[in-house]
Amino acid sequence: MQIFNKIFEPISIKNLTLPNRLVVSAMRTNMVNDKGVIDERYIYYHEEKARGGWGLVITENCLINPESGVSKCLPGLYNDEQVDALKNLTDRVHKAGGHIAAQIYHAGRAGNVEITADKQLVAPSPIRDFTKKDIPRALTIQEIHELTEQFAQAALRAKKAGFDAVEIHGASGYLLSQFTSPYSNKRTDKYGGSTENRTRFSIEVVKRVRELVGEDYPIFYRLTTNEYLDGGLGIEEAKVVAKLLEQAGVDVMHCTQGVFVTNEYTTPPYAVTKGSLISNSAAIKSILNIPVIGVGGHVNTPTMAETILLSNQADMVTMARASLADPFLPVKAKNGDIEDILQCIGCVQGCLGPRKNGIRCLVNPLTGREKEFPKIPARQPKKILVVGGGISGCEFAIMAARQGHRVSLIEKQDHLGGQWCAACMPYGKADFANLINWQRHEMDKYQVEIKLNTELRKDILSKELPDVLAIAIGSIPSVPPIDGLQDCGLLAQDVLLGKCDTGDCVVVIGGGLVGAETAEFLALQGKRVSIVEMLSDIASEAMKNPRKLLLKNLENHHVSTYTDSKVVKVSPTQVDIINQAGNLQEIVCDTVVVATGSRPAEIDGGMINEYSGKVLYVGDACKVGNGLLNLQDALEKAYSL
DSSP states (O other): OOOOTTTTOOEEETTEEESSSEEEOOOOOOOBOTTSOBOHHHHHHHHHHHHTTOSEEEEEEEESSTTSSSOSOSOBOSSGGGHHHHHHHHHHHHHTTOOEEEEEEOOGGGSOGGGSTTSOOEESSSOOOTTOSSOOEEOOHHHHHHHHHHHHHHHHHHHHTTOSEEEEEEOTTSHHHHHHOTTTOOOOSTTSSSHHHHHHHHHHHHHHHHHHHOTTSOEEEEEESOOOSTTSOOHHHHHHHHHHHHHHTOSEEEEEOOOGGGHHHHSOOTTSOTTTTHHHHHHHHTTOSSOEEEOOSSOOSHHHHHHHHHTTSOSEEEOHHHHHHOTTHHHHHHTTOGGGOOOOOSOOTTTSSOOTTSOOOSSOTTTTOTTTSOSOOOSSOOEEEEEOOBHHHHHHHHHHHTTTOEEEEEOSSSSSBTTHHHHTSSTTOGGGHHHHHHHHHHHHHTTOEEESSOOOOHHHHHHHOOSEEEEOOOEEEOOOOOBTHHHHEEEHHHHHTTSSOOOSEEEEEOOSHHHHHHHHHHHTTTOEEEEEOSSSSSSTTSOHHHHHHHHHHHHHTTOEEEOSOEEEEEETTEEEEEOTTSOEEEEEOSEEEEOOOEEEOOOOHHHHHHOOSEEEEOGGGTSOOOHHHHHHHHHHHHTTO
16 A cells, blocks of 8 residues: 655645645536526536545636636636526535636736737737737736736635735736746836746735735746747746745745647647756745645646655646546545556647637546436436447446446457557657546456457347346547558557567658657657648647657657648558649558548347347447547447447
8 A cells, every 4th residue: 555645744834734746727617607607517526526525625826807718618706696506616625625716817918819809919028929810919017017916806806705825927928928938028117128027916806916816815826937939938937027026925836837829838739748847946945934736747646746856856746637537636646556457648638729618628528527427326227238438438437336236348359448559659658558448447456347358249139138238349440442542551559568579771751640640659769750631731630739749750750741631552662652732643652551540330230120129329330530539439428328
């Protein structure tokens, strides 16, 4: 049994004592209406984390005025009518044993021009953000003073709403950090120029907040320690900013890094080495006398959090995305149930994805849907046979079994995981294997009977006589009818899994995510690789942050890309393509690898037709999708029984 002494050491900040050092930082949930009022889902989501034992949960960025955010659909602290709903939130979080802080912010030039009165964003200077098309206007000194008061009034409302602390958001490329940054602040008045002047706005906000909330109420500050941007704020100047803010009255410094254009450092995906960014927090901690919260970069296990604390690089550790994967991580760690922890894999598909219906998590389909799918037993337990042991079939089995259904699962291979096993192989994706391990652990816990090396046959169906047959046999590669391809093309999945070797010069046909990652996988082995893609871009379906790092890696390893190009003929030593201009090109190679998509696998229709029970097609067997969509599908269908 692992013991985490440092994690579970209480810490006191003013009148607030937290039971442990694990922090859930702000994440946008999209569970708020356009009046800035939270809904019941929002409360359930935070209650779950309170029950899970996190030391402190910090809400997503709360608006200080209706025009201050990237969206109107963020919690508001700009009028008194919003306080009652937030008071309900804090009361219920406290009743569940948790502590909660409100983050307050103004997005500045990173905001949404459509929700501003004059259709123009504001900033320290009229400099466009890399990710925006609109040039903002510079705030006047009078407007800066008005915003300072709005920050303070929002903090006071947070205190009235029962929040245990308030966090001023001065990071991530939002307004206050735009002022502190030498890249975005080119003012020539008292709010520009020197580090002290560029920090003045933040200092005035902190001091005015202190005047309104009182001496005993904790004030946190979210600080960008390094923008990773040419001409931007670096770690040494960030130390000066931090020291000035400490002197102004900040009680806790919450250290992060990156801005919108370098967001791969703000929300690091799997390709960023875990914990590699904690040195920024350590540098800030070395010159402050107040506690520092460290954002280490994809810290997804209690063991890593413990080592960060033991090495004195931070006083508390942010594990925001880890809380999406498993809201009960702290409780499980404290009880020594390490294998029961569902780890974040750094995919950023759910937490940074569209979030149209609320925040999601690939590995935990219940995230953001806690109210929709409560943990209650089924009224009529059924006997269920799941066919297919990929992640969709396993997830369906887990969700069905935890409702009390009797579940068996058969898998034709000698292992679980299906195509997810190949997904674990590309650069940086070792943690993806944790999902398979956790699913096996959960199926053992819920007594799901697993039979490997077993295909669905009539005798099995007649013997089992299940009430429900869940077909989760996944998908198979779709190979286009290109002259010569069937005879000499290797499948990308087989290459990733080591089932076949390639020569030194490889052409990958298909530049989707699978093709691009396979090309990267081969290039890292020193092979000369080319990608041919019919569309105008490669890996276009990938999430922004991992895609950026993937493309950079492909460039660094000199992978050639032929976009807007169609393969017309393949031989063992050559691939002929036609580009958009209609020109024929010949690419010499040793090996051709096919990564041209997938289609649902098929099952014996006659056998299914003879079966009289309910049939469900789950995951790729129903419709080919990504891991996030497939596990959501498994959850929904398991609860439809």
